[in-house]
Amino acid sequence: MKTAGAALGVISARELAAQDKVERATRGMPAPTIKDVRVIAVEPAHSRLVVVRIDTDQDGLHGYGCATFTQRADAVIPAVEKYLKPFLMGKPVDRIDDTWQACYASSYWRNGPVLNNAISGVDMALWDIKGRQAAMPVYELLGGKCREAADCYTHASGAEIPQTIESAKQIMARGFRHVRVQVGVPGMEGYGAGGRGTAPIQGLHEGPVFEPEAYIRRALQLFEAARKELGDEIELLHDVHERVTPIQAVRFAKEAEKYRLFYMEDPLSPEDIAYFKMIREQSATQLAMGELFNSPHEWTPLIAGRLIDFIRIHVSQAGGLTPVRKIAAMAEIFGVRTAWHGPGDLSPVGVACNVTLDLACHNFGIQEYTAFSDATREIFQGVPEMRNGYLYASESPGWGIEVDDKAAAKYPFGTGERGRSQRLNGGWGEVRTTDGTIIKQ
Ligand code: GCO
C-alpha cells in the first residue's frame, strides 16, 4: 500500500522500499525502537503550534503527534526534549498504553497542561507509527468507521448582531448545518467576537473591560435574532467561555432554553463544575464542557453524573489519543456525546486525531472545525478534508500527514505576532471588570 509520504511524493523510493521492507519484516520481528524525538515548533497562522516527531530505528518509519498549548508553547518544548526524549530513547514503539503510563508516572506530579501536552505529542506519534506499520489509518486501529465523515460546526462572529447573522448565513451557504454564534459587547473585550465595535469603555484601570451582565443581555438578543433570521432548523451553538459567575450561568441557561441551542459551552469554569447540578435541575439547555480539562477529577464527575451532554476535551491537554479514547468510551456508557475541541490553536495532527475519534466512536456528537491557512497546508501535507460541512479523515496510513521541514522553517514562533502577543510570547494578557477585578478569559 502506498504510504502518505509516497502519495504526497515527499519521500524517496529508498524510503518507500524501506517501509515495504518494514511492512514485510514486521511480522514477528522485534518492535522498532525509538531512535529520535524532536519538536517541530511553527506559527503559520497566529497560533504557536508544537508537534512532536518520533523517528525509529527502522529507516523511514516515523510518526507525528500534537503537543499544542499555544499560550505556553515554549514551556512544552523542554518537557519533551529534556525529559521525555532521554526517557524514551531505545524504547519499543509498539506498547503505546504502557509507554503513556510510564511517561505519565515518571514526573510524579502530573495532570497538568504542559506535561500532558508533551506526553500527547509522543502518544499520537506512536499511534501514527503503528498505523504506518499496519499500513492503515489510525481509525482502523480503533475498530474502524461508525460513520463516513464528521459533521462539523464553525464560527460566526461580529462586533454587531447583523454582522454575526451575515457571517452565519455565509457558513450555512458552505453547507454547514451547525453554526457557533458569538457577538461583541459594545466597548468591551468580548470572547470570539472580532472587535469591540465602539470606543472601549473606560474602567477604573487601564486595560480592557468585560461585564458579564451586559454580555448575557447581548447574547440573548443574538439568539433571538438568529432564530428569527436563520430559522428553526439550523443548529446554533454558543461559547460562554467561563465568563459569567456560577449563578449567572444557571440563569443564563434557563433564559436561553427557548432558543434550543445545540449546546451552550463552558457556562462554568473547571473550578466551579459543582454548579452543573444546579443548571441541570433548572433548565434543559444542552451543555458542553471540557476544553480546559487536564485531569480525570474534572471530566469523571460530569460524565458519571450525566451533568453534561457533550464532552469537549482538547485531546492534547488530556495527554493524547490513549487517554481520550477511554474518556470517549466512558462517555458512551453515560449517554454523553463527543465534541472535541477544534480551534485554530491545534495542529493538523491534532485535527487528524479529532476526526479519527469522531469516526471510530459511536457516541459522536459534533466536531468543531477551524479552516487551515495556506501556510499551515504548506507545512502539513495530507490534512483532513472539509466538504460540505463534513470533515473526512485521510485514508492513508497513520494520520496521513507529512511535515515539510523546509516549509516549517519559514514559519518559526513569532511569525506574524505583534504588540501584546509578541511581548507575551503568544500568551494572553488581562481582562478585568470595570472595577478592576480580573476575570478568566
Ligand atoms: C473554542 C475555544 C477557543 C479557545 C482557544 C484558547 O471553543 O474554540 O474556546 O477559542 O479560546 O483555543 O487558546
Ligand code: MG
Ligand atoms: Mg470554547
